[in-house]
Amino acid sequence: MNLVIDVGNTLLKFAIFKNDAIQLKKTCLKKDFLETLTEALDSFPDVHNCIVSTVANLSEHQLLKLQQRVPVFELTHSAKIPFSNLYRTPTTLGVDRIALVSAAAKLFQNSNVLVVDAGSCITYDFLSENKEYLGGAISPGIEMRYKALNTFTEKLPLLDVSSPKKLIGNSTATAIHSGVVRGVLYEIDGFIEAYSENYSDLTIILTGGDAHFLRDSLKNGIFANSNFLLEGLNYILELNKD
Numbered sequence: 001m002n003l004v005i006d007v008g009n010t011l012l013k014f015a016i017f018k019n020d021a022i023q024l025k026k027t028c029l030k031k032d033f034l035e036t037l038t039e040a041l042d043s044f045p046d047v048h049n050c051i052v053s054t055v056a057n058l059s060e061h062q063l064l065k066l067q068q069r070v071p072v073f074e075l076t077h078s079a080k081i082p083f084s085n086l087y088r089t090p091t092t093l094g095v096d097r098i099a100l101v102s103a104a105a106k107l108f109q110n111s112n113v114l115v116v117d118a119g120s121c122i123t124y125d126f127l128s129e130n131k132e133y134l135g136g137a138i139s140p141g142i143e144m145r146y147k148a149l150n151t152f153t154e155k156l157p158l159l160d161v162s163s164p165k166k167l168i169g170n171s172t173a174t175a176i177h178s179g180v181v182r183g184v185l186y187e188i189d190g191f192i193e194a195y196s197e198n199y200s201d202l203t204i205i206l207t208g209g210d211a212h213f214l215r216d217s218l219k220n221g222i223f224a225n226s227n228f229l230l231e232g233l234n235y236i237l238e239l240n241k242d
Contacts, residue, residue: 004017146180156172
């Protein structure tokens with residue numbers, strides 16, 4: 001069994017895989033890492049391999065405690081991956097994006113795939129039907145946009161994320177909700193349309209923390225998969241076991 005750990009900007013995600021099936025999935029704050037780790041491994045003592053993907057490093061103490069429980073493979077740019085990386089600056093490509101493209105390469109062979117990850121940032125990653133990763137785009141995520149309006153203006157309030165009820169906001173709050181959320185939706189739909197014009201038989205994957213919030217409001221046909229990154233990490237671990 002494999003333990004997969006994704007250390008994001010805000011949260012950590014744990015998953016335990018038996019072959020390709022998730023047996024356990026947990027999310028926690030960074031400060032709760034060791035407690036969550038202990039609970040997971042005590043419940044599944046047959047875990048013998050682990051992969052860690054981190055965009056916000058674990059502490060040395062946390063990593064040491066993990067290594068004491070299970071052999072750890074830390075995802076880096078030197079790992080064996082199932083696609084050709086044509087990014088002009090490959091060592092700057094986030095390991096989370098490497099995992100997402102790896103999942104696309106495994107699950108959608110011989111297809112053009114656009115992976116949209118709606119998290120702290122919104123990333124767009126394109127894998128060609130020849131398993132060539134060409135790159136994509138990065139933009140601010142939903143919560144970041146709300147915070148930016150509050151931080152860089154004198155009077156705009158910081159609001160919780162909310163789906164706009166109407167196109168035209170008739171108050172400051174409803175105008176912010178319409179601007180932020182609809183702006184994200186129009187952006188994603190626009191990217192999908194642009195890629196579709198250039199690449200036939202395009203498969204679109206929507207993942208990340210805001211995926212289900214956005215899915216029903218997007219007009220393009222998409223597959224929503226909240227476990228896509230975890231599945232990609234598990235696949236990379238299998239490729240690198242020996």
